[in-house]
Amino acid sequence: MDRNLLIFERGEMGRRCATFPDAGDAVVPIPDGMYRNDPPALPEVSELELVRHYVNLSSMNFSIDTAFYPLGSCTMKYNPKVHERVARLPDFAGLHPFADTATSQAALRVLWEMDGILRAVTGMDGFTFQPAAGAQGEFVGISLIAAYHRENRDNRQVVLIPDSAHGTNPATAAMCGFRVETLKSTDRGTVDVADLKAKMNDRVAGLMLTNPNTFGVFEDEILDIQQVVHDGGGLLYYDGANLNAFLGQCRPGDMGFDVVHINLHKTFTTPHGGGGPGSGPVGVKETLLPYLPVPVVTKTGDRFGLDYDRPRSIGKVSTFFGNFGMVIRAYVYARMLGAEGMRRTSEMAVLNANYIASRLDGHYDRPKSAQPMHEMVFSASKQKKSSGVSALDIAKRLIDYGHHPPTIYFPLPRVAPEAMLIEPTETESLEQLDEFIEAMIQIAGESEENPELLHDAPHQTPVRRLDEATAARKPVLRAPRRE
Ligand SMILES: *Cc1c(COP(=O)(O)O)cnc(C)c1O
DSSP, X not given: OOGGGGSOOSSTTOSOEEEOTTSTTOEEEOOGGGSOSSOOOOOXXXXXXXXXXXXXXXHXXXXXXXXXXXXXXXXXXXXXXXXXXXXXXXXXXXXXXXXXXXXXXXXXXXXXXXHHHHHHHHOOSEEEOOOSSHHHXXXXXXXXXXXXXXXXXXXXXXXXXXXXXXXXXXXXXXXXXXXXXXXXXXXXXXXXXXXXXXXXXXXXXXXXXXXXXTTSOOOTTHHHHHHHHHHTXXXXXXXXXXXXXXXXXXXXXXXXXXXXXXXXXXXXXXXXXXXXXXXXXXXXXXXXXXXXXXXXXXXXXXXXXXXXXXXXXXXXXXXXXXXXXXXXXXXXXXXXXHHHHHHHHHHHHHHXXXXXXXXXXXXXXXXXXXXXXXXXXXXXXXXHHHHOOOHHHHHHHHHHTTXXXXXXXXSOTTTSTTXXXXXXXXXXXXXXXXXXXXXXXXXXXXXXXXXHHHHTOOOSSSSOSOOHHHHXXXXXXXXXXXX
């Protein structure tokens, strides 16, 4: 590799230069304007003070490793620690992204074999691992659909999306230049097929669907849905964020989906809290294989290689091979479980969710009538009406009981008012589920007897109610001084 790739261009950029001992005459001029004039205002603290600062901060964190995290839709599973050990093996962790294929056979093999596992699990014909999140997977998937229609000289400008969809779906369609038309849900919580038939026509490029959808309800008319879309010349996109509900039991490829994304940081237990790094591999049916991003991993005899020579590819969508470390973790997870383990995983996820749903029924309203799978939507409408207690109040009060709140106000209020989207996953014990259920029941009682207690919750956290939008836009990164 050319050393200069990593270094600023030589020449006029600066007078002062830093030299790497090993760099020969390749020097690194630092542009003049980039030197600071004054030393940085670093706190004057000892090592011990620093250690205490960070350890105390870290103990304020909530994580899946500290307590229950029933985060609907964003499957929030325990991250098995053995994954970390494998991902940190020096031969993986130390591999240079520019290493040639001769010295990266093991890594290429992991990509190749994980591709095979995902094909087996989804019923698709090939994957790319480049997307670094589900949302980027959507962008890649819809770009593939756009490329397909473009090549067929078929000018389609609309993507259909159900009203229960995750916000990234319409955002993706818009980013790819499509207009979004929304499909209604039935009272059961599934796509209204009559509405789909009314809106399907030769301007529709495709339908984006999550299954089970974000009500946790399985789209049991999926075969009719795919027929309508395909008969109309459209393609079907599978948002795989909820794959955990039927992993190892049935496959989006058999339901007629043409493109899928999978969130390795959801279904396949790679780190998720704190923002990732994520991984959203995209799989396609055979007709779309030529459009996949480059490079594609190949196998000739027992040697693995990389194929860049794919003229119909949509190109590259991220540097190198995506978040490769996440692929290793997911690979370890899949290999540990095997087909039988995956089936059992989704069975337990659905059983746990239905246990919660059946025990909380009556205490809270459930806006959609169909039996849920791995997650369920409850509503605080009843509480809101009788005592002014909102889903937000209930979520905040749960923190006092030691549980992370579920996702709230999603699905959106116009389809599920005061929503609380609860997903326990398969990794929680019966005792843990009972503890959560008891807390929810107690909170329902408190909302009758002492609504103020809930309006003011949480009572036991270092900070109370944050202005979350401001906190995200203008974060205060310094800890307050201890008095
Ligand atoms: C999480 C999620 C996404 C987006 O995935 P990211 O990996 O967070 O970008 C899309 N759709 C649904 C239903 C989701 O739950």
